[in-house]
Amino acid sequence: MLEVISLTARGNDRMQYDFDAVIDRTNTNSSKWDKNLELFGRDDVLDMWVADMDFPSPQPVIDAMRERLEHPFFGYTFPSDSLYEAVIERMERYYGWEVPREWIVFTPGVVNSLYASLKALANPGDQVVIQSPVYFPFFGAVQNNGCQVVNNQLRFDGEQYTMDLDQLADCFVTSSRFPARSHRIRALVLCSPHNPVGRVWTPDELSQLGELCLENNCVLISDEIHCDLLVGDVKHTVTSTVSPEVQQNTITLMSPSKTFNLAGMGASFAIIPNPEWRAAFSQARVGQAGVNVMGLVAMEAALRHGDDYLKQLNAYLRNNIDYFARRLEAIPGLKMLRPEGTYLVWVDMRALGMDDEQLRDFMLERARIATDFGFVFGPGGEGFQRFNLACPRSIVVEAVDRLEGAVGELTS
Ligand SMILES: Cc1ncc(COP(=O)(O)O)c(C=O)c1O
Structure with a gap:
């Protein structure tokens, strides 16, 4: 479904990360991407659940591990x-x-x-x-x-x-x-x-x-x-x-x-x-x-050696959140709470008037997005969904398009 567009980490001193790159994580034993059938009953959902990012780790981390591997x-x-x-x-x-x-x-x-x-x-x-x-x-x-x-x-x-x-x-x-x-x-x-x-x-x-x-x-x-x-x-x-x-x-x-x-x-x-x-x-x-x-x-x-990465990551996440917030404002029945920390976005969907089971079905069957269902977080989570926005922008765009379409179908 997703294919590698590019993965760049340029320069040695100031590393430039390309968080827009879409890298296929399927068939890597990824808990996030390789368990869709088992956990959600279908394999065409967009995975925005568990707190695991769709970005490669910082290049200095990969380099350090590679160097360590040289000593067998x-x-x-x-x-x-x-x-x-x-x-x-x-x-x-x-x-x-x-x-x-x-x-x-x-x-x-x-x-x-x-x-x-x-x-x-x-x-x-x-x-x-x-x-x-x-x-x-x-x-x-x-x-x-x-x-x-x-x-x-x-x-x-x-x-x-x-x-x-x-x-x-x-x-x-x-x-x-x-x-x-x-x-x-x-x-x-x-x-x-x-x-x-x-x-x-x-x-x-x-x-x-x-x-x-x-x-x-x-x-x-x-x-x-x-x-x-x-x-x-x-x-x-x-x-x-x-x-x-x-x-x-x-x-x-x-x-x-x-x-x-x-x-x-x-x-x-x-x-x-x-x-x-x-x-x-x-x-x-x-x-x-x-x-x-x-x-x-x-x-x-x-x-x-993760400072460059972290700085760029937080800026990228913030833009993802801004984009998601802007688009959600135009979707009736959904209200996003702007996070101060984490890349997890908590969306109030109570206005859709669904119980937890209906909301789960709506997310998986209609929107085809795998989120974390609010009720699992205990009392006060009912009617909410947690979206993980630590992913390339194109996935956020796809998610909002799906969500908009699914809510549109409800009201049409
Ligand atoms: C608040 C919080 N604590 C702990 C964890 C998991 O930590 P670990 O994988 O190191 O057990 C998570 C993962 O999402 C988390 O959100």
Whole structure:
């Protein structure tokens, strides 16, 4: 269906990326493109679902892996000093955050780190707060660790999402009344920037949340995997940087996988200032694999040499979002929420008057676009769809054309 037009990465110093290039990803065991029949029941859908970009990774990452392949040994390995330095340097340069080396723990994925954090710090029966609509594996991580989900649903005024901190304070009051420690709130999992609603939380929002967690002896697990993907006029604040006290009470989860399209490399890291929590985290991971040889190489190259790529990527994503927004304004019944961060666009389709099943059928059978269905993100997601706009513009154009046609058929 899609064919290679061009893939250019010119020059060695300032690399110029061609994000318009359409590269066929089918038959590469791509979870995004090669599972259409199995997941969606048809093979002609345009894949705009899972958070995986239709752009090649940065050239320096590919070069570093190629160079590593020249040494034909792939035995047991460990993170190098220079990888630790790359993380430390990046945290300082991008987020003004000073991270001592011993706080860093490398892991094969952010969801893996989330499971380890909960296993390490929460007991079965404990309550854990998440804020829906939210990245749906958060529900599973809480429940699979034997904990109970307390949903502090985001507030939505029709234009903007905010955290409902009054409601959260009430949740803490209610939970503190349980006589058994094991039924009280032990942790809160924050999504920052927030997938799927695209909010980049302000320093003030993060301070208030951090204080509330501190006051209530609640561990703050901050999933910041989308921190580099800034598509509004905003800055990302690392939750841990709001105060030294909040820092001690926070586990930060990050990875180059979204920013540089490296999800298949299984390379990420947790930053855990509290030494006891760090030990418990490592204990919770005993017996599990670490990051593989190529993942370590790719992660370091991305952190060290991905600046050009990231700058151009964010500019490209912003233009995709602008285009999508402009076109959607002309389609009755659809309302796009402009994200501040992430390349994921949250579209309110409630005005079409369909239930979740009808909306799913509409997207797959009529529009022939595979999105992430809003209801999977939990309460508050019903009637919405999440579109992944990290793709060449021509795919965005095709998607809007399909959407426009499908809505047109409904009304004609
Ligand atoms: C908020 C969030 N956390 C974690 C992940 C997955 O991370 P990993 O593949 O490193 O487990 C995603 C992927 O979309 C995500 O959006």
